[in-house]
Amino acid sequence: MPDYSIxxxxxxxxxxxxxITTDGQLLEKITLGVKVAMGRDYVIAEMCDAIxxxxxxxxSTGRFVGAGIGVPGIIDMETGMMRKSANLPGWxxxxxxxxxxxHLGAKVFxxxxxxxxALGEKWLGAGRDADNMAMLTLGTGIGGAIVLGGKLxxxxxxxxxxxxxxxxVPDGVPCGCGNxxxxxxxxxxxxxxRMAREAIESGQAPELARAANADPExxxxxxYNLAIQGDGAAQRIFERFGEVLGILLADLVNVLDLDxxxxxxxxxxxxxxxxxxxxxxxxxxxxVYAASAPDDSMAKKGASAQIASYAKKKTIITQALxxxxxxxxxxxxxxxxx
Ligand SMILES: [Zn+2]
Numbered sequence: 440m441p442d443y444s445i446x447x448x449x450x451x452x453x454x455x456x457x458x459i460t461t462d463g464q465l466l467e468k469i470t471l472g473v474k475v476a477m478g479r480d481y482v483i484a485e486m487c488d489a490i491x492x493x494x495x496x497x498x499s500t501g502r503f504v505g506a507g508i509g510v511p512g513i514i515d516m517e518t519g520m521m522r523k524s525a526n527l528p529g530w531x532x533x534x535x536x537x538x539x540x541x542h543l544g545a546k547v548f549x550x551x552x553x554x555x556x557a558l559g560e561k562w563l564g565a566g567r568d569a570d571n572m573a574m575l576t577l578g579t580g581i582g583g584a585i586v587l588g589g590k591l592x593x594x595x596x597x598x599x600x601x602x603x604x605x606x607x608v609p610d611g612v613p614c615g616c617g618n619x620x621x622x623x624x625x626x627x628x629x630x631x632x633r634m635a636r637e638a639i640e641s642g643q644a645p646e647l648a649r650a651a652n653a654d655p656e657x658x659x660x661x662x663y664n665l666a667i668q669g670d671g672a673a674q675r676i677f678e679r680f681g682e683v684l685g686i687l688l689a690d691l692v693n694v695l696d697l698d699x700x701x702x703x704x705x706x707x708x709x710x711x712x713x714x715x716x717x718x719x720x721x722x723x724x725x726x727v728y729a730a731s732a733p734d735d736s737m738a739k740k741g742a743s744a745q746i747a748s749y750a751k752k753k754t755i756i757t758q759a760l761x762x763x764x765x766x767x768x769x770x771x772x773x774x775x776x777x
Contacts, residue, residue, distance in 0.1 A: 443497060445490050445506040446771030448552070448763075449475065449527075454486060457764075458493045459771040461504065463563050466497055468767065479529045487542040494545075505546035505774030508539070509555035509766045516597045519549050525615060548773040552766055553582025553600065554591050556759075559769030560701050561586050564760040569699035573691060574759070575602055577684075577704035581623040585695070603627070605690060607683050625683035628706050631659040634676045644672035663709040674712070681713035685720025692721065692728045692754060703759030710758055721756070728754055 441460040448455040454473045458466040473485045486508075494503045512524025512531075519536025521527065540547040550558075557566075557574035566572045570589050576582035581603030585592040592599050603623035604616045611620025612633075624630055638644035639651055646665055651657040665673035688700060702710075721728045723741035731750035732743070759765060 440499075440501040442502040442504050442775070443500055444504045444771045444774040445493060446555075446767040446769070447486060447490075447506060447508040448555075448766040448770060449482075449486075449508060449510045450552075450763075450766075454482065454489075455763075455767055456486070456489050456493065457767040457771060458497055459768060459775075460501065461775040463768070466500065467493060468764075469493070475527055479527075479533065483535070483539060483542070487539060490543060494543075503545060505548065505777070506539070506543060507548045507550065507555065507770035507773035509550060509552040509770045510535075511552045513598060514549050514551055516550075516593060519547075521549075546774055546777070548770075548777075550591075550770070550773060551582075551584075552576075554584045555769035555773070556582065556703060556765040557584035557586055557701070557769065558591060558772050559761050559765035559767065560703065560759050561589065561769075562772045563768050564765060565701045565757050566699055569697075569755070571695075571697040572699040572701060573600065573602075573695060573697055574701045574703060575684075575687075576759075577627055577702065577706040579629050580627050581687075582704070585697075602687060602691065605687055607686050622683055622687045626680050626687065628659040628704075631662050631676055631680060631706070632657065634679060635662045635673070638672050638676065644670075646670045647672050659706055659709070663712055666709075666712045677709060677712035678716050680706075680709075681716030682720055684713065685717040686724060688717065688756065689721050689724035689728060692725045696727050696731075697754075698752065699755040699757065701757060701759050703762075703765060707758050718756070 441462050443458055443460045446457045454471040457468040473482055511526045513522040515522050520534055521530045524530055536547050536549045553576050556576050560566045572586045574584045583600035583602030585600045604621045606620050607622045608620030612624040613619050614621040614624050635647050639648045650661050654661050662673050666677050722743040726742040729743035729746050731754040732748045733753040735748040
């Protein structure tokens with residue numbers, strides 16, 4: 440019987456836990472109705488109880504090699520403490536990893552949620568055949584991670600891959616990080632809703648205004664629905680989204696020249712509304728992408744007018760495959776790969 444590990448995805452809305460064998464077979468997946476708002480100690484106790492139940496249940500399956508936990512925040516990888524998390528007040532400077540290890544009596548690994556999602560896609564998703572890849576998770580913000588030679592690249596402070604906070608508009612919208620004009624202020628689910636509300640206030644978006652009035656949970660999804668029905672104001676929002684994402688990707692491709700860039704997160708389902716503009720920006724702005732673009736038949740402007748696609752290996756920019764399970768698989772992968 441194969442060994443197995445536990446992956447935990449600590450999202451903002453619920454807590455998901457999976458038992459996964461070291462060769463990638465899902466044994467069981469559970470969702471706890473535990474919200475992080477219920478407080479740190481309660482969440483940790485419920486998580487450990489659920490992990491205990493799973494390890495008891497699969498005791499005869501194989502050896503339990505440990506648990507990996509993806510958390511929305513900045514983690515000090517050496518101490519296993521959280522340094523900063525907008526969504527988890529009360530968790531900062533608390534020895535999360537050690538406390539959970541003590542509860543479980545097993546090895547525990549804590550990592551950033553964007554990092555574990557990238558590991559999941561690398562292990563069993565879109566990045567299976569890519570040794571060098573980056574992942575962008577488009578959701579409330581933009582999560583980012585870099586995988587080099589099959590391993591996460593952490594950088595000096597453990598914060599490598601903060602793509603969401605790359606400046607794309609010098610004097611743009613203020614960001615929670617303290618900067619202005621960060622990419623995630625234009626290319627995230629939150630940004631779509633903000634841009635829609637601004638369009639409504641300007642009086643130029645009657646259909647969006649109607650949708651916002653009718654729907655108390657006016658979301659990126661409702662704005663996408665209007666865009667595919669042909670509403671110009673909604674389409675312009677996804678154009679702007681695609682433009683900024685294209686600028687960000689052009690910068691990443693120029694700097695990193697990786698095999699693959701995987702785009703995940705809830706907003707990726709609006710791919711057809713933003714991707715054409717995203718690819719147009721890439722072709723125009725990145726010489727490196729122009730040299731390695733899989734499709735060389737498009738109109739040649741900017742960088743792509745300077746160089747033909749000559750590289751034998753092509754840059755792949757693609758959608759994630761595992762959806763919201765990427766983080767679960769990736770978290771489980773950490774103890775399994777040690
Ligand atoms: Zn920022």
